[in-house]
Amino acid sequence: xxxxxxxxxxxxxxxxxxxxxxxxxxxxxxxxxxxxxxxxxxxxxxxxxxxxxxxxxxxxxxxxxxxxxxxxxxxxxxxxxxxxxxxxxxxxxxxxxxxxxxxxxxxxxxxxxxxxxxxxxxxxxxxxxxxxxxxxxxxxxxxxxxxxxxxxxxxxxxxxxxxxxxxxxxxxxxxxxxxxxxxxxxxxxxxxxxxxxxxxxxxxxxxxxxxxxxxxxxxxxxxxxxxxxxxxxxxxxxxxxxxxxxxxxxxxxxxxxxxxxxxxxxxxxxxxxxxxxxxxxxxxxxxxxxxxxxxxxxxxxxxxxxxxxxxxxxxxxxxxxxxxxxxxxxxxxxxxxxxxxxxxxxxxxxxxxxxxxxxxxxxxxxxxxxxxxx
Numbered sequence: 001x002x003x004x005x006x007x008x009x010x011x012x013x014x015x016x017x018x019x020x021x022x023x024x025x026x027x028x029x030x031x032x033x034x035x036x037x038x039x040x041x042x043x044x045x046x047x048x049x050x051x052x053x054x055x056x057x058x059x060x061x062x063x064x065x066x067x068x069x070x071x072x073x074x075x076x077x078x079x080x081x082x083x084x085x086x087x088x089x090x091x092x093x094x095x096x097x098x099x100x101x102x103x104x105x106x107x108x109x110x111x112x113x114x115x116x117x118x119x120x121x122x123x124x125x126x127x128x129x130x131x132x133x134x135x136x137x138x139x140x141x142x143x144x145x146x147x148x149x150x151x152x153x154x155x156x157x158x159x160x161x162x163x164x165x166x167x168x169x170x171x172x173x174x175x176x177x178x179x180x181x182x183x184x185x186x187x188x189x190x191x192x193x194x195x196x197x198x199x200x201x202x203x204x205x206x207x208x209x210x211x212x213x214x215x216x217x218x219x220x221x222x223x224x225x226x227x228x229x230x231x232x233x234x235x236x237x238x239x240x241x242x243x244x245x246x247x248x249x250x251x252x253x254x255x256x257x258x259x260x261x262x263x264x265x266x267x268x269x270x271x272x273x274x275x276x277x278x279x280x281x282x283x284x285x286x287x288x289x290x291x292x293x294x295x296x297x298x299x300x301x302x303x304x305x306x307x308x309x310x311x312x313x314x315x316x317x318x319x320x321x322x323x324x325x326x327x328x329x330x331x332x333x334x335x336x337x338x339x340x341x342x343x344x345x346x347x348x349x350x351x352x353x354x355x356x357x358x359x360x361x362x363x364x365x366x367x368x369x370x371x372x373x374x
Contacts, residue, residue: 060360060362061364062360063357063358064355065273065276065355068288068336069268069353069354071350071351072262072267073261073262073265074259074261075259077102077232077256077259078256079229079251079252079257080229080253082251083106083109083251084249085105085247085248085251088243088246090258092240092241096234096260097234102234110223113226117216120216123216124212124215124216134197142194149180159176160173235260241261263349270356274330274332279360281302282301282302282304284361285300286336289355291354293346297342299342300338301336309331311330
C-alpha cells in the first residue's frame with residue numbers, strides 16, 4: 001500500500017510547484033509596482049511639504065492663541081444717601097438703558113430737610129431786610145453826630161474869640177471845649193455803629209451782597225441734591241448683575257447695591273507669547289471664534305498692546321535677579337476691539353473663552369525672505 005501511494009505523491013509535486021523565478025513578465029510587473037510606489041510616495045512628500053509650508057507661513061501671518069477672554073467694564077451702582085429702600089425696579093440680568101430708574105429710597109426725611117432749608121432762606125431774607133433798616137438808622141445817626149460835631153467846632157471857635165475880648169468867662173469856654181470833645185466822640189461812635197451794621201448786613205465787603213441769604217440758599221441747594229439722590233438711575237446702557245438690594249432694606253451712603261455691565265462695549269484680552277507680538281500693530285484685522293457659539297466667526301481689530309507682560313503687573317511680580325532663575329516664555333496682553341455688527345444675534349458675555357486670530361497682513365514672500373540665509 002505504501003508502494004502504491006509513493007509514486008502518486010511524486011507525480012503530484014510538479015503540479016503545485018510555483019512559477020520559476022526567472023520569468024521576465026513577472027519581473028517587469030514587480031518593477032512597475034515599485035515605480036508606482038515611489039511615484040506615490042514622492043507625490044505624498046510633495047503634498048505634505050506643500051501643506052507644511054502653507055501651515056508654517058500661516059503661523060507667521062495669522063497669529064492665533066487660545067489664551068483669550070471677553071472682558072468689559074463693571075460699573076458699581078451705589079447710594080449717595082442713607083435710608084430705607086421703597087422700590088427696586090430691576091432684576092438680575094435685566095437690560096436697562098441710560099436714565100432708567102433702578103432704586104428708590106424713602107424721600108420723606110429729605111423732604112423735611114428741604115422744607116427747613118427753604119424756610120431758612122425766607123428767614124435770612126427777612127433778617128437781611130431788618131439789618132438794612134439798621135444800616136439806614138446808623139447812617140442817619142452818623143449824620144446827626146457829624147452835624148453836632150460841626151456845630152461844636154463852630155461854637156468853640158466863636159467862644160475863643162469872645163473870650164479873647166473878655167465877653168464871656170473862662171468857665172463858659174471850658175464848657176464849649178468839653179462839648180466839642182463829646183461831639184467828636186459821638187461822631188466816632190456813630191461811624192463804628194455804621195460799619196458794624198453794614199458788616200451784619202453783608203455790605204462791608206468789596207463785592208457786597210447778602211451773605212446770610214447766600215449761605216441759606218447754599219443749604220437749600222444741598223437739601224435739593226440730597227432729595228434727588230433718593231432716586232438712583234442707570235448711568236449707561238447695560239445689564240444688571242450682582243443685585244444685592246431688596247425692598248425694605250436699610251442702606252447706608254456708599255453701599256454697593258448692584259453692578260451694571262455694558263456688554264455692548266466689551267473687548268477681548270488676548271495673552272500672546274512674546275515671540276508672537278513682533279508684527280502685531282494696532283488696527284490689524286482680527287477674526288475669532290467663541291466656544292459658546294461653535295461654527296460662528298466674529299471680527300474685530302487690534303486696539304492696543306499692554307505696556308508690559310502680565311507677570312510684571314501681577315500682585316507679586318517675579319524677582320528674576322535670583323540664583324535659581326528659570327526662563328519662562330512671557331505673555332503680553334493685547335486688547336482687541338469687537339465689531340458688534342459682525343454677529344449681532346449672539347451676545348458675548350464677560351469671561352467667555354475665545355480663540356482670536358490676528359491677520360498681520362504679511363505676505364508669503366515676507367516670511368520666506370526671513371528664511372533666506374544669504
